[in-house]
Amino acid sequence: MYDAPTQASKLDQTDIKITANNVQVYYGDTHAIKDVSVDIVDRAVTAFIGPSGCGKSTFLRCLNRMNDTIDICRVEGQIKIDGEDIYDRRIDPVQLRAKVGMVFQKPNPFPKSIYDNVAYGPKIHGMTRNKAELDEVVETALRGAALWDEVKDRLHTPGTGLSGGQQQRLCIARAVATKPEVLLMDEPCSALDPIATAQVEDLIESLKEQFSVVIVTHSMQQAARISQKTAFFHLGNLVEYDDTNTIFTNPSDPRTESYITGRIG
Amino acid sequence: MPVIWLVLIVLALGAGGYVLGRSRALGSAGGDSRKLHSLPNYYGSNVAIKTLVPSFLVLAIWLIAQPIFVSSQISGQLPDGIVPEGSSVGLVMAEVRRTADGIGALVANGTMSADMAASAQVDPVDLTARLQEAGQVVTSAITQPILQAAQSYRAMNATGGMAMTALVLLIALGGLVYGLRETAPQFRARNVVEGSVRVLLIAAASLAILTTIGIVLSLLFNTVEFFRIYPASDFFGSLTWSPSFQGNSQLGIWPLLWGTLYISIIALTVAVPIGLFAAIYLSEYASKAVRSTAKPLLEILAGIPTIVYGLFALLTVGPMLMRVFGDEGIGWMQSGTAVMTAGLVMGIMLIPFVSSLSDDIINAVPQAMRDGSLGLGATKSETIRQVVLPAALPGIVGAILLAASRAIGETMIVVLGAGAAARLSMNPFDAMTTVTAKIVSQLTGDSDFASPEALVAFALGMTLFVITLGLNVFALYIVRKYREQYE
Numbered sequence: 096m097y098d099a100p101t102q103a104s105k106l107d108q109t110d111i112k113i114t115a116n117n118v119q120v121y122y123g124d125t126h127a128i129k130d131v132s133v134d135i136v137d138r139a140v141t142a143f144i145g146p147s148g149c150g151k152s153t154f155l156r157c158l159n160r161m162n163d164t165i166d167i168c169r170v171e172g173q174i175k176i177d178g179e180d181i182y183d184r185r186i187d188p189v190q191l192r193a194k195v196g197m198v199f200q201k202p203n204p205f206p207k208s209i210y211d212n213v214a215y216g217p218k219i220h221g222m223t224r225n226k227a228e229l230d231e232v233v234e235t236a237l238r239g240a241a242l243w244d245e246v247k248d249r250l251h252t253p254g255t256g257l258s259g260g261q262q263q264r265l266c267i268a269r270a271v272a273t274k275p276e277v278l279l280m281d282e283p284c285s286a287l288d289p290i291a292t293a294q295v296e297d298l299i300e301s302l303k304e305q306f307s308v309v310i311v312t313h314s315m316q317q318a319a320r321i322s323q324k325t326a327f328f329h330l331g332n333l334v335e336y337d338d339t340n341t342i343f344t345n346p347s348d349p350r351t352e353s354y355i356t357g358r359i360g
Numbered sequence: 361m362p363v364i365w366l367v368l369i370v371l372a373l374g375a376g377g378y379v380l381g382r383s384r385a386l387g388s389a390g391g392d393s394r395k396l397h398s399l400p401n402y403y404g405s406n407v408a409i410k411t412l413v414p415s416f417l418v419l420a421i422w423l424i425a426q427p428i429f430v431s432s433q434i435s436g437q438l439p440d441g442i443v444p445e446g447s448s449v450g451l452v453m454a455e456v457r458r459t460a461d462g463i464g465a466l467v468a469n470g471t472m473s474a475d476m477a478a479s480a481q482v483d484p485v486d487l488t489a490r491l492q493e494a495g496q497v498v499t500s501a502i503t504q505p506i507l508q509a510a511q512s513y514r515a516m517n518a519t520g521g522m523a524m525t526a527l528v529l530l531i532a533l534g535g536l537v538y539g540l541r542e543t544a545p546q547f548r549a550r551n552v553v554e555g556s557v558r559v560l561l562i563a564a565a566s567l568a569i570l571t572t573i574g575i576v577l578s579l580l581f582n583t584v585e586f587f588r589i590y591p592a593s594d595f596f597g598s599l600t601w602s603p604s605f606q607g608n609s610q611l612g613i614w615p616l617l618w619g620t621l622y623i624s625i626i627a628l629t630v631a632v633p634i635g636l637f638a639a640i641y642l643s644e645y646a647s648k649a650v651r652s653t654a655k656p657l658l659e660i661l662a663g664i665p666t667i668v669y670g671l672f673a674l675l676t677v678g679p680m681l682m683r684v685f686g687d688e689g690i691g692w693m694q695s696g697t698a699v700m701t702a703g704l705v706m707g708i709m710l711i712p713f714v715s716s717l718s719d720d721i722i723n724a725v726p727q728a729m730r731d732g733s734l735g736l737g738a739t740k741s742e743t744i745r746q747v748v749l750p751a752a753l754p755g756i757v758g759a760i761l762l763a764a765s766r767a768i769g770e771t772m773i774v775v776l777g778a779g780a781a782a783r784l785s786m787n788p789f790d791a792m793t794t795v796t797a798k799i800v801s802q803l804t805g806d807s808d809f810a811s812p813e814a815l816v817a818f819a820l821g822m823t824l825f826v827i828t829l830g831l832n833v834f835a836l837y838i839v840r841k842y843r844e845q846y847e
Contacts, residue, residue: 159735161731161734161735164730164731164734166647166648189737189738189739190737191737192734192735192736192737193736193737194737196735196736197731197735197736198735199728199731199732199735201728203726203728203729203731203732204732205729205732205733205746205747205750205751206729206747206750206751207750215733215736215738215746216736216737216738219736219737219738219739219742219746220737266732269732269736270735270736273736273737
């Protein structure tokens with residue numbers, strides 16, 4: 096579909112959005128993330144790959160403090176977004192999550208109409224002054240998620256009535272509507288068929304013009320197609336983090352090579 | 361032979377059939393259970409089922425049919441004119457049965473030989489004396505026709521019992537042999553056993569439904585009977601409830617219905633917010649430790665017998681309200697038993713219904729919904745209000761309507777807490793009464809079941825049934841409507 100991007104090396108390395116330093120995550124006694132440090136670039140797609148249970152989703156959920164909702168989870172180390180430590184006491188995780196949107200593995204539209212699904216974020220954050228503005232935000236978000244043409248005549252029918260791929264794009268529109276700076280995607284295509292996957296990938300490609308997109312994926316082809324940077328996780332360690340091109344053509348760590356050639360994981 | 365022995369013998373046959381069937385199946389496969397279609401136990405069960413089910417069915421039908429048949433035969437044999445003035449065939453038959461039982465007891469303890477019991481020469485006077493001596497209940501002197509009837513009653517029952525024993529044993533043995541003959545490696549014993557299990561399940565389900573239909577029909581017939589002697593227009597049109605057993609009763613349902621609804625409304629006003637908030641706390645905010653202690657504690661409330669709540673209303677809540685709203689306080693309340701007393705206590709009773717059901721329903725909302733909302737930067741309470749509760753709404757409405765049905769049908773709290781005066785009043789501190797409480801008071805004591813004052817209970821019961829049925833149908837409608845919208 097897409098060739099491995101060639102412009103990755105041209106990225107301005109100073110344009111760093113997220114910096115993680117020596118992040119450790121524990122679930123009870125289990126040490127799930129071991130000493131991960133990574134810099135995530137703005138206006139680009141960063142892919143996290145690795146075998147199941149390697150901690151890539153856990154690390155992703157650290158970036159918007161979704162792990163706070165799990166009682167036994169404990170995060171150590173430092174994660175900065177735009178130079179601000181997100182685990183600082185003064186940071187309100189609720190505000191942070193408005194800034195760092197998230198799309199989940201399974202489409203999870205709310206049991207509301209399509210319109211209300213997209214308007215949910217703008218409404219709770221009071222982002223619009225009146226109905227007309229809200230309508231505009233909803234339309235922009237749905238257009239941004241390449242869903243507008245399919246749903247514009249039935250905005251007030253339940254979002255749960257859409258097909259799986261449409262639901263996932265609705266969830267992306269929902270996340271986009273709150274105007275986040277970073278968009279986290281946890282295997283957004285794993286529940287979708289190839290056509291819906293292609294649509295979502297197109298969408299991610301266009302989203303990276305506006306935000307920094309971090310995507311967890313099990314599909315190495317997908318990582319190769321859409322990302323500029325790739326991080327390979329294994330057993331809670333960040334094994335290798337580099338330009339996608341480099342990772343897939345000339346990995347420096349033997350484990351990375353084994354994984355991308357299908358020998359481990 | 362007593363029926364219990366027959367049952368035990370048939371059960372033993374069944375157990376034997378199980379063992380035989382199992383070993384025969386294994387034997388037919390040369391001891392290698394892999395060659396059988398089903399596991400050996402299934403062959404055993406098949407034989408046991410074939411032995412037990414038909415014989416027990418015949419036994420049950422026979423046990424039901426024989427007394428009916430014998431009674432109709434005997435009452436046909438009774439000479440004309442034996443039924444005294446002002447009595448009925450039923451009373452005479454009861455005496456025949458008592459006499460027969462008495463003779464049976466005499467034979468059993470050896471004071472009378474079996475031959476003598478059956479002979480026509482027995483002197484009724486002597487027999488009466490003997491029976492009274494043996495402590496048997498005999499109302500009056502036994503007459504010759506009654507004695508004869510009792511003797512033929514005994515004879516027919518004995519013949520019937522013999523025939524039943526023989527038939528049941530024959531069927532059991534026949535089933536056993538048939539089941540054993542079926543047993544072969546190719547025989548699909550497993551499917552047969554599964555089929556029988558299904559029949560058992562269907563039987564259980566239809567029994568429940570048939571019982572319900574029976575209850576409704578008995579209510580319905582008595583209600584029709586009531587409306588034949590008391591005009592329905594008065595029942596549904598009159599605003600007065602003043603039954604009097606001298607006749608001239610005013611039996612208007614409205615004061616009772618109003619009491620029921622008023623108390624239920626107060627109860628739900630108490631129970632729904634408290635129960636719902638408790639459920640939200642328990643399912644969304646409480647830690648595991650709190651939840652695992654608090655939820656069972658809350659559910660203990662549901663296990664308290666309602667009469668205890670009634671005492672609580674009468675002895676604690678009523679006097680407490682009196683202190684505030686009674687003559688010493690604001691002066692709205694005349695006595696401790698009032699709509700408010702019963703409503704408050706009933707509300708407390710309903711809290712666990714609402715909270716426990718709502719808690720389960722809220723827990724059933726997928727975590728993905730909460731994650732989705734939290735991931736958009738919503739706070740926990742925004743998530744609960746705007747995502748979790750709407751998703752759980754159909755179930756919560758169902759829980760509330762269930763609680764409403766309970767409130768409408770509740771009796772003991774009302775009897776003790778609300779007073780007995782049927783009146784139409786807006787003051788929640790007045791004593792009122794409900795449909796259920798009046799059903800109790802109309803049917804307790806010496807009531808003549810042909811009078812409208814007693815039969816009205818069935819009409820009241822029918823009205824309640826229709827209301828709760830309507831509520832349940834409405835609940836189903838709501839649930840379905842929202843489900844269409846949400847799923």
